[in-house]
Amino acid sequence: MHFSKKKHFLMAIICFMIVLSGCSNKGKVLVEAEKYISSVNEMNIPDDVKIIGFGEATHGNIELQNLKKDVFEALIKNEHVRVFVIEGDFGGGQEINQFILDGKGSAEEAVKALDYSIYKTEQMMDLVQWMHDYNATASGDEKIFFYGNDMQRYDYSKKGLLDYYEVVNKEAEQKYAVQLENASNTTMRSLSTKQLKEIDEVLESIIFDLQSNKVVYTEHSSSDKFAFALQYAQLMKQRTELFLNEGDYQQLRDQYLADNLQWIVEFEVARGHDKVFFSGHNGHVEKTSASLAGYKSMGSYLDEIYGTKYFAIGTDLLNSEFQALNRGSDKRKNYKIKNHNGLVDAFSEVEPDIFYVDFEKASRSKELLEIIKSEQKMVNVGDDFRSWQKLVKMFYTIEMVPNKAYDGIIILKEATPTDVID
Template sequence: MFALKKSWFVTASIALSVFLAGCGTGEAVENVAQYTSTVETIDIPNDVKVIGFGEATHGNIEFHELKKDLFQALVENEDVRVFVLEGDFGGAQQINQFILTGNGTAEEAVNALDYKIYQTEQMIALVQWMHDYNRTVDENEQVYFYGNDMQRYDYSKIGLLDYYEKVNGDAAKGYVKQLEHVSNETMRELTNSQLQELDATMDTIISDLQLNSPVYRSSSSEESFALALQYAQIMKQRTQLFLNDSNYAHLRDQYLAENLQWIVDFEAARGHDKVLISAHNGHIEKTSASLAGYKAMGDYLEEIYGEAYFSIGTDFIDNTFQALNGSSGERKNYTLEHHNDLVDAFSGVEENVFYVDFEQASTSKELATILSTEQKMGNIGDDFRSWYKFAKMFYTIEMIPNEAYDGLIIVKEATPTTVIE
């Protein structure tokens, strides 16, 4: 018993020391407002093709609202026409159809993502704005919505089978049978043997699409064929994640990057050469700084696009956010105060939400030093426990800001979202 108590005391002492080591606050730097701007006036370099927007948490109103505010600014000022979300590819196509055709409602479209973190009034407002915007412009100026994630089956399966119904009815009947047990509801119940069989089925479908592409394209269109092939690739990726669970995080970010590249190429062929991708900070940043040890999507994107990838992170000071309460499945609000030299340097800025361009800020010697020094930057997922607040390693990633991002949006006081049940 004494040994157990001693072990607990040592563990608690280590946790407390880590907490205390990260609790210090930096100092406000004078006259830093000159290096800030509003989100509406963010200036993106002309040669940029992909703009990454990271959110420090999934559970804050301000970060959700920033998706709309930033995209609207980029549409109006930078000729961006494509919004990509770290969300289900197939489900996002339901949103895309809503904003293009107006069928259904924005709330119904958002629910197709099957991600609770996005079932908020703020996400509905973004989708409704895109729908309304498309009613006011010519077809060549319309905006489009995509997801680049692969963690669901249902809507990609529907899109794929609907396509086969149009181009090869006999094959469609066979694939309907082979895929009848595959769904979002059942996917975690599939045995390893069933997953291997499903993986082989997806290889067969992909091969069939590729071998018969001239016939299928002539029976449909270039775009619908490309989408069908991508639906199949998404289902293949989802299956591979299950079959390679120990390598899940690395594979997922690799797939996120591959799927984004597909979207960029697909839309570039239609004359849209600039894309905004919204995801968690840990996926957007360029340095793969997460202690989980996987290569981040942003790292891949910098390799692919070089300076044509522009990364904008976010951070906060006072934050009340919503997240899942561990394994309970219930959502609750948590509150914490977060400091590092970077956010504290700008703590004297009057606005609650503002943008810092790192190239401009680096003309200040004091800020240049901070930007090139490791900082514990805000990083909260959709799963949290109250005791995480006692050690910064559980809600931050240590990174060098000007290597990870090209700019940062700071929210001094962030408030919690409410998930629509």
Template sequence: MNFFEKSSLLLGAISLFFLLSGCGTVEAVHEADQYVSTIEQIDIPDDIKVIGLGEATHGNIEFQELKKDVFEVLVKNENVRVFVLEGDFGGGQQINQFILNGTGTAEEAVNTLDYIIYKTEQMIDLVQWMHDYNATVSEDRKVYFYGNDMQRYDYNKKGVLDYYKVVNTDAFKKYALQLEHVSNDKMRELTTEELIEINETIENIMLDLQTNENNYVEESSTEAYLFALQYAQILKQRTQLFLNEEDYTKLRDQYLTDNLQWIAEFEEKRGHDKIFITGHNGHIEKTSASLAGYKSMGNYLDELYGEKYFAIGTDFISSEFQAKNGGSGERQIYTLENHNDLVDAFNEVESNVFYVDFENASKSDELLDLMSRKQKMANIGDDFRWWYKTLKTFYTIEITPNEAYNSIIIVKVATPTNIIE
């Protein structure tokens, strides 16, 4: 067999693989539309404390729009007042200041997250809506914005140092000098020795805050003190991720959970007993199904809150999405179809975006069977390469839907976000 014959066979095999991987095995369920509802009709059980919304990709307009659309419903119908994003804690507090006080613009506030996936019109619209909503309601009805991630330094460092300017100017000068080289721009250039020194400085800051709690609270407030301690905690988490890169994914979801729990407890003391958290499907789902082998935030939340954690997954049938090419580092548009038995069962539903509550859908024996069987559901991060499409393992997560989630939002055709440079 010559080279050209071998190449033809290989191309034919690859083409056949793509064809087969895009085919569903289940026909649409008859009258499936009776088991779906609009986003505006989402109804969450009364005793839920944490509501999670996953996203199948970071690079689709529809999934970013769902953050606002779902939260707006929860604010109006479920008395939810706290929005938490899989984004930087310190940057999240800059957004919070904007939605509460109108400092700057929504775009400037979003940029403080330093996450390029969120530099979109959809995120700006979300933050602007929260700002405008707060301007129309009484103090007890206002909404609050948080990030629960720890992958940035700048605004967490700023939070700690700004606090020391108020309570201890000598400590401010000392710690500002010791943390001078700690920044988002330079953090990946830090040596192990430098990281160890940074970790020691942060531990000293936390010890100083805890030792002088009474004095510092008198000079500021209990709320300001607690935030300063949490900013320091985020700095420590970021540093620990660098020092333990072999356990990065494992530690990150543990930290995401710790920070979400801190937010929930802090806000509960202010009378807000429900929070909304949005992030990647792999962080929201309850069963730690990722082949990366880490325990998901959703799994931790399921253990912490039990039936009081309500997880909403997302999936698509066809998606044109934006992501970073893992090889070149450039952002590109990719096209992908992802068929699985569950989403294909709803193929004849007319709406492009619709909500499926599993408790309601389980009234159908056919749907209950599908929800109870493992499905390869979309799970795409911000790193993609064209050859990932050759094997579903690279762009899906195999889960049992009604074990991983309480409900799902299906987007039949998803379109790409546009990054604002």
């Protein structure tokens, strides 16, 4: 037994050293690499695409947050995209939408409605203010719209739902306001299973009431407002189901992210907008469900539903200093990582620091084709990170096949940390 323990310990050390040894391996520089890159504003998106997904390698880099605006602005000009969707709260997203359309409040107040710390940054506020300023001078059919497709909060979806009932059925609004009192952002993490099941039953009743009274309620409001009310109720039910199924949290969340994005696409198509832009983490955008956590990614669902009409753009980093939350200490810190793989190293000597590689174009190069169709360790950092993780490459990268996961990639040679504003 003693020998067995020593043997296992030795094997663990050997495996650890093997992992570490892979961190410094550099790929070859591609000759004439400039032929296969373009600027972000020159990206080529196929005409029949309905959803353009943009993935972030981390949630904590200034350059990645700025790319939200840069990519969307290019899509507005070149692809006539008018709908921006973020990996953020659906109800809170409608507060941003109202700000960019009506101008009430401020960009900072609107961003805080998402209640996601990763977005409480100068870059995100600049993006929302830019959207507001754009709409201020745009004609009616040129205006842009903002959505979130996430379901991890209650408050603003509940507000939207109860505000609707205030118009179409005041008696029901008073009843549901009482029954949903515990469904709030401040109390939701302390709810018992019994309380969550009660909320779930109330939401079932609300969805049934809305569907049963669709004709009457629509006559007192509009078809669009009815559609949003029903979606608010669905989002609240999704939030509740996540709590009731903690073991399947990641699996359910990405399924819901895909469902909600599909709802937005269909709603906006009916309003004459046939293309939608989505911005979120690489792990949600990519099509191959490469995460070691074993859940099916939103991008995989979208690939099944839309096929080639879903166009996924990932990001990867060479050198990055990023900000992330250490949930153990509940503090944000800056971390530095260096990443080498065949793909980023092939372009390491091109002049631009940020550039786009279209995989269809890259496939014309024999050397590049070999790289993008083979597994690469690509940066993948969420909002929870610890100092020890940067020592082992498997804790800040995911191994994936680039041209299966994405249709193109934006590479950043240097990236700097965001600063979350409390």
